[in-house]
Amino acid sequence: MRPASLILALTLAAAPPAAQACGGSFSGFVADLEREAVSRGHDPAAARRFFSGIRQSPSVLKADRAQGVFQKPFIDFARNLISASRLKQGQAKSGQYDAVFDRIERTYGVNRGVLLAFWAFETDYGGFQGNFNTANALVTLSHDCRRPELFRPQVFAALELYERGAFDPATTTGAWAGEIGMVQMLPRDIIESGVDADGDGRVSLKTSAPDALTSGAAMLSSFGWRAGEPWLQEVRVPAGMDWSQSGVDVSKPVRDWEAMGVSARSGNLSHGLTASLILPQGHKGPAFLAYPNFNVYFDWNQSFTYVLTAAYFATRLEGAPVFDARAPETGLSGADMKSLQRRLQARGHDVGKIDGILGAGTRAAVQKEQARLGLPADAWPTPALLSRL
Structure with a gap:
């Protein structure tokens, strides 16, 4: 559903100059990846085996370009994702893994509700973890020129997991953006934060809830989660x-x-x-x-x-009541949101891609224009704002 923690890729050590290359012949691109892997110190035979079966995945590209769900406003989005069944199941999982959550809270300070929510949204508590070939997904998205700098480091992380015996390029599957397991972690996240919580000697994020939940908590802790504080x-x-x-x-x-x-x-x-x-x-x-x-x-x-x-x-x-939706002003359709983004862009605002999604850049631009026009500067775009622009 989402490119989990892709921001990690931005903080990795600088790669060789070729790391920014994308596009062109896919087979040539894969051959370049293999050569770069060897230059990074990976075993040549392992790199050859890892990359030999890589195939471009049109279904991954289609999924990457079809994230219309994020055009929904918060109230609709939340009501779509949060059901009585998901809430009840979350409460049941909390009881089932009570000792695991207690240990997580003592060790990492991450509340069980936080992890349960991710577990629910990412894979429906492990029920659907994605069936995209992970190696193909990562290489396909690295070859695609939209965000290669985010995905290419993950290819080499997957190769490192393969060399450790913890990844099979032929059979490892997950989400379209390369995340693996119950809480959907990218290969680099697994290397940096994976925890063998059940003591079987392996970090099994697809089959072990204790491993997955504890690894997710370790990752949040590495991001700077502050124990004992609300969110x-x-x-x-x-x-x-x-x-x-x-x-x-x-x-x-x-x-x-x-x-x-x-x-x-x-x-x-x-x-x-x-x-x-x-x-x-x-x-x-x-x-x-x-x-x-x-x-x-x-x-x-x-x-x-x-x-x-x-x-x-x-x-x-963790016991909070259902939010009070109150009576928000009517928002914009996806088409109108794109029109708004174009008008904001024409006025010099950086709204990023014209995608109909009310992201951070669009919100900031909306708030500035609302203030300029004497409207309530609450960053919520309305038909009245669109008309004024």
Whole structure:
């Protein structure tokens, strides 16, 4: 469903100059990968065996270009992913693996709800882990010129796993973007954070829930997860506050938000921390305070809507009530969102790809234009904004 933790690839050590090459003959590209692998110190015979059966995967490219689900607004997206069945099953899994979660929380400080939510969304608690050939997927996406710098390092990580006897290029399968196992980890993540939690001598992310959950927790910990701190809390907001202060780029002490009239919908706000005010569908829709741990989610997945939904579901699994949808203003269709992005781009805003998805760049541009036009600057694009532009 998602390119899990692809941001890790951006932090890897610089590769040889050829590492940025993409496109051209696929067979020639694979031959270049094999030569580069040997230059990196991989065993020539192992590299030859690993790359000998690699095939380009049209189905991977199709999946990469068909992520329309992320065009849905938060309320629809969350209601689509969070069902009574998923919630009930999550609660059952929490009990089934209670000792595992207790050990994870003691060791890594990652709450069980956080891991259960990822487990649910990524593979439906391990029920569907993807049937794409992982080696083919990674090489295909490396050859494709959209994001080769993200996927190419993962090819060499998969080769390293193969040399360790932990990966079979012919039979290892997973998601279309190369993630493997119950919580969907990329090869580099497995090398850096894989944990043999069940003590059988192997890191088995596809068949061992303790291994998968503990490895996921280790990865979140490496991203900077802060033990004992919250990640997301639903709040109530007063009418007429300065909406330009909302968004993940603005962080304030919680007491400052409280002074502005923000209050917890249930429980208490976490004083002593900073937080951002999140209005996924504008000032008339649901509202959340996102604490520092929320930012760690973006190292797992870079979709704002996915991250917010996963973080919210984690709170539900730990007892939070269903969010108050309130009455958000009507948003834009996918076609209208693309039209908006073009108009924003024409005004000099960097909105990234024209894809109809309300990502971080589009939200920032919308908020700036709303402020310029005297509209509530809540980063939620409406037909009225589109008309004004």
